[in-house]
Each structure stands twice: as C-alpha cells, then as structure tokens.
Amino acid sequence: MSTSDQPSGDLTHVALFPSAGMGHLVPFLRLAAALLRHHCKLTLITSHPAVSSAESQLISRFVSAFPQITELKFHIVSLDPLVANSDDPFFLQFEAIRRSVHLLTSPLSALSPPLSALVCDVSLISSALVLSATLKIPNYVLFTSSAIMFSLFAYYPFVKMSDPSGDLIHIPAIGSIPKTSLPPPLLVDNSIFNKIFTQDGRRIKELNGVLINAMDAMEGDTVAALNSGKVLDGLPPVVPIGPLLPCEFENPEGKSPIKWLEKLPPRSVVFASFGSRTAASREQIKEIGIGLASSGYKFLWIVKDKVVDKEDKEGLEEVVGEELMEKLEEKGMVLKEWVNQEEILGHRAVGGFVSHCGWNSVMEAALKGVPVLAWPQNGDQMINAGLVAKKGVGMWVEKWGWGHKCVVKGEELGGRIKELMESDVLRARAAELKEEAAKAVAVGGSCDRAIERLIGRWSKGI
Template identity: 30%
Template sequence: MAPEEGATHAVRRRVVLFPLPFQGHISPMLQLAELLRARGLAVTVLHTDFNALDPASHPELAFVSIHETLPDEAASPDADIVAQLLALNSACEAPFRDALEALLRGPDDVACAVVDGQWYAALGAASGLGVPVLALRTDSAATFRTVLAFPRLRASGYIPIKEEQLDELVPELEPLRVRDLIRVDGSDTDALCGFIARVADAMRGSACGVVLNTFDAIEAPELAKIQSKLSCPAFAVGPLHKLRPARPAAEHGSLHAPDRGCLPWLDAHPRRSVLYVSLGSVACVDRAAFEEMAWGLASSGVPFLWVVRPGSVRGTDEALSPPPLPDGLDEEAGWRRGKVVAWAPQREVLAHEAIGAFWTHCGWNSTLESICEGVPMLAQPCFADQTVNARYVTHQWGVGLEVGEEIERARVAEAVRTMMAGEEGDRVSQRARELKSPTDRCVATSLAIDNLVQYMMSL
C-alpha cells in the first residue's frame, strides 16, 4: 500500500479496480484510477501475478496481488486467446473474491468496484458479495454494441461467419459487414460465442454501470443504442489517456520498456514525412507476412518507424527478442530510411510533427490515440474487436485507408505511397485533422468523469 494511503485510519471512500492483465486493458484502467484519485477517492488496484503490474510506476495507488494459479498452457505466449480468457476467468474468480472480501474488512468504506468488462466471473463475484460493480469496456462503443448483439447474430445465422455472406451489411449494425464482426481466427467458434455470451450476461445481470473509454464526438449514435439495451447507466468517459493528470514520461506503467531513442530520430525528419508502424501489444503475424511488410516498407520510398515486438512474429524462435530481418534486407538502400524498435513511446510518437500516418492493427487504444492527435491510419486488423474498429476508421469516420487482406510487398508499398503522398491519403489526412477539433473540445471538460464519480458515491 502506498505510504500516504496507510498514514490515516479515518474512514475513506475506496474504489477497487481489477484490470485484465494485457497492456491494452491495463493502460485505460490505470488512467481511470489516476482520474478517480485526483477527485479524492482512495484507489486499490487488484492484479494478477500473470503479467503483473509494477507498483513503482504508480506510487500514489495501492496494489494488491490476488495470487491466482493459472494453468501453464493458459500463460503461454502461444495460447489461444479465447481459451486464455476463459482460463483466466476460471482461475481468478475465487482469489479475486477473497481479495475483495479482505478489503471489505479493512478500515475504509468500499464504495464500489470497477472491473474490466472481460472479467465476467469477477463481475458476478463482486455482485455476489453485495459490492456495487461497474464494468470498464476498453473497446469501442461499436464493439460493445456488437457484443450485446452477438446472441441475436448467432440465432440469425450470421455466426459462424460464412464465406458467401462476408460482404453483406449486418442489419442494425451498419456500417459493419459480416466480415467485420468480432472473430478470432483459429479459435473454436462455440468457445468464442460462449465467452461473449457470458460477458454480455454479466453486463446485464451483475453490473450496475458500464464505463466506456470513448466520447460523444465520435460514437454518439452507438452510445445511444447501447443505453437503450441496458438497464444500468453507461458513462462515456474517454479519451482517458488525454484526461488523466500529467505524469513524467518515464512513468508509463507499460509492460514493455519503450525505446526513447526513436524520438530524436524523428526530430531529424520533416513534418508529416514518417509512417509509424505498430501492430500493438498482442497481435501477431506469420513470418511470411512479416517479410512482405518489411520488403514493402523498404521499397515504398517512405521513411518509417516500425515497432517489432518480441514474440510478434509466429514461426520464429525469437520469443524474447525481435525476430531477424529477411535475408538481404539490411543491405537494401530503402531499408536505411527506416528505424526498427522493440517498443515505442506511442503517444509521444503520434504527437510528433514528423508522423504523417499510422499503420495500425486498430486496437482501440491505438485508434483513440491516433484520432486524438489527428493522425490518419492504414488499417490492418488482426482479430477480435480490431475488425470493427477498422471498419469505423475507414468507412464511418473516414480517417483511414485499408492495407488490404493480402499482405504482399508490392501492395504494401503502393498502400504506403497512397497514404503518404496520394490524393486519397490527402483526403483522409484532412478528415483526421478535422476530427481532432471535437476531440480537443471533449478533453477540455471533465464533466463525464465528474458524473461518473457522483454516481459511484451514490451507490
């Protein structure tokens, strides 16, 4: 426990947070924690030993490990993500309940718990203890709306996805096509549907509120439709990464250490001349796609900053270090225009004036961060909610172009050149800069967070 929180025995209102142990889920939960603490609430973060958090990165918060026992196969970097999520829920339900019960016996008054929306078991456990519990959705409102609609989609024959229906628009979920629905290639369809059904049931049956890291300027219609489907209030409090209190750059709280040497490298490049490439903290590509990406970038004629995360390329033995480049590429003249890092300080990179576009997997954090900086996107979704986000980026908000389903070097080079120097690229770049204005206005007010805190205190 942080020293300042243990210095008094006076009764305080405390909020208990429980993030899912993946980077894209941890970051928004800790950003929310900082915002709640800034408004006078005591905050305790329960966390797993799997992908354990570093309390030193957030000394103002109290951290408690639940000490779960996770099967080895579920903790493997090669684990099927759906099976992993099911195993995490099963393994963490009892230790989460025990840790929450211990806090209830403590000196502070636990006002409520906020758990990641994928923790269906923890939502039920908190509710069973009589603790008001809110779910934090770390995906878009459009994705959450799709989650709530999944049972209907399956009953209507859209799930499992059929080849002949791929380009059909999904009724009531426009602009989504069938190919844009949540999917995890290689995972069992029944397991995925079962997981999503449990999540949706927990939202409706256990949560007394839903917190979404989004905002009206980009998702007002989706938020209205979500609220019509829920009996509890939904709070759009994003973009959390822009609203949180200012912190020193070194205190990033990331599971990966960023290579800050890329920032002075960017300083040496003209305005909007560099393509930033990152497929996030979980998504992987096979070796063939990685090599096509590399050769395409090299031959595009565009300077690039590429994040190649250890373990991000399937079919290599380099689980603990970035995979080797394709043979001959390090001698390729075009390759010398680029810089490859294992991880980057992404928010600072996207805010840098040298960045002209972002080749992204369209994870929600990356999508939000790009929108907030007015940076257009090249969309290459890999799995889960990323297909939903990519469709909105390209066809709803008009701030991105598709890389294409086939990752082939000539197509990659053409897509990069189009984005950075073509008419279509100019169009989406202009739209991205226009969308930044309402985003900035949203960041200028704290009303959404204040409303959330007021609701928490009323529980």
C-alpha cells in the first residue's frame, strides 16, 4: 500500500485558517489537498467579505472540488482604515481578521469530531494562539514564504531591539540581509505589517510547529540551521512540506493560452507575470511591452494595473495603449485576467519566466524547471530573488531595485530576457532542480513523509 493510500488521518480533524491575498490562500488550499490525500478531516475557515474576486472564486472552486471539506464562513468585524494606519486593502484585512478571531471560539468548539490542531496563517499568530489555548489544541503556522524569510521573521524582533540603525541584518548561521532588501512596509514604523512582523515574531516559540513550502534542494541548509537552534534557540520544529502541488480546481474560467502555446516550438516563449498584488504604472506597462517586443522571442504577458481585481474595469487597449497593443499582438499574447500559472510554466513551449518572485511563483518555476528573471516588486520578493540567483536557477538585476519605485526601460528589459532565454547554464540548473522537486512530490517522497509525521503529531495532540 502506498503512503498516500494509508488511512493515517481518519481520526485527525484539522482546521486551516488562511488570511487575505492569493499568495496566502493558494498554499493553504494546496496543503488542504495534500492532507485530504492522507485522509484528514478538514475544516476550512474562510473570512468574509474577501478582498478580491479571485479569492472568492478560488474558494468556491475548491469547496466544489472537495465536498468532504467543512467550510466555516467567518464574517469579520469591519475596520476603520484611519484607526489601522494603512490604505493597503490586504493589510487592512489582516488586521480585521486578527481583531475578529475571538468570534471563532464557539463555532470551532462545536465541531465534531473535536479539532486535533489549528494551522493558521503567519499574519494571525497572536490572535490564533489565544484561540488555540482556549480550545486546548496545538497551534501550527503555515509560513507562506521561504525558509530564509522565516529566519528573518524569527530573528528580526531581536535585531530591531539591539541594533535598530544598522544597514545589514545579520542572522546567525544564515548570513546578512541588506535593509534595502527587507519588505518596504517593515521599515515603516507603526504600519500594520511592521506591527505583525515584530509582535508575532516574538511569539513564534509558543507555536507547536511551523510548516513551510520549501524543499531540501533549495533550502535544506536553512531549514537545518533553524531546527538545530543555530538561528535562534527554542524555535518550534520547522517542517518543509514543499513543493506544494497545484491542483485542478485552480483552473480559472476564461481565455486559456494553452492552445496558442501548442503551436509554438519548445522553449521559444517567455512568460511574464508579476503576481496577484502587483499593480504596475502605465509608464512601466508601456516599457514592459516594448521590452517583450524587442526581446526577439514570443511572449505571454499577464497585465495588471490595479492592486484589487474588483477595481479593474478598463480593457487591455486602454491600459497598454491601442498602438502598442497592435504591435504586441503580432509577436505574442497579452491577457488581463487570472490564469493557471503552473499549467503555463509546465508547457514545453515556455523557456523563461519574468517574475516578481513571489514565493508561490518561485516554487512553481522550480517544480517545472523554468529559469527565472527576477524583478521584485514588494514584500519578501527581493529576498526570494536573492535565493533564486544564489541557487543558479535564475538571474536578478539588483540595480533595478524595487519594481514599484523606478521604471526599467524596455530596451534593457528586452536584453535581459534574451540573456535569460539563451543561457544554457540557467536552463541546466533549473532542470536539475525540477528533478529534485519531482523526487520530493513522488509517492513516498519527502512531502508525503512530512505530512505523515505531522498527522502523527496531531493525532497525539502535539
């Protein structure tokens, strides 16, 4: 009997509690699918109203695909943006959920069979610890970024207290991270992000464990340092469960580029996409179009100019410009909608990925063996880009800085795309990483074994 066929989780009931944004939601739903393969009973806590239509639609498809899941709809208390000191809709949702968690005590207590464990988003640690203590169950966190980013999360509160003015953050056993690579909101005192990062970072040791979408081939040394106490003494077990596999329910309705890709030769297309939260300026959108058109390669480009999709009302011609759009359509495909990124990266025609380096995107590229041109836009992405470059699976033009702060000219972008697509070294290293990822996700591989061990812990109440 294969590992995934064993009824190991029959008596184990786990609540999954994601937060706002597709970058946080997607790994939770992929984890849910993995746990279901191991026969766990699951309750998914969904916060309403959601910030984006993409989140609502993905949850709907997930629940339809897995009717055995219990969805606990959680209506959060509204939050005044002035009180929260932020205008970021996703950060506001983080804070609103945190302030509403106490409302979950009663419905979670009433679940049958009783919960064995709670797995919450990293942005909810402080509130979730109170909740799990009340319910008398273990509390785990799914950290939705890299292991090196987690090491920063764990160590940063202590650095901030001891050396607030330094230009580098030195993390024991990991190395130094320039402050210029830190998530920009972290450097804003009294911001929601700063508060969550520093307050919750101090409480990591109260958790029963930390799950990370990481694999040995990319971050084995970092995970080992975290678990040996070399980074910070007293941390809970850090469990790499990656790469988390994409699932069929993630396929969105709408125009699919797959038929277009089928007509093209292997590794002849560059895929450009900058995540669910990156809104480029009109000036930068124009330069991206010029860069793609001048690269000499066919391209598939996903355009986004609004942070929240519900506010996205304009058509492609209005955003890109009618004249440029006509030139682009001769050389590639341009879309302005949610696509199945993993399916695109896995297509034989795609040979390179221009990416913001959100962690889900990095892991999907690794899983499919596609080299990356890293162009960080915000958040953890500069730290992720550094890892991509260090592991030799992509290139990072550091002088471009943060994508939302400066405009990269099309001619330079086109030249870098050409360099990416023609690098045999990057392609070979990406192919090696793909092989390692395939071993990790195979039946009985490291992902299966990690999930089995987790279920064993949860069944014992630890």
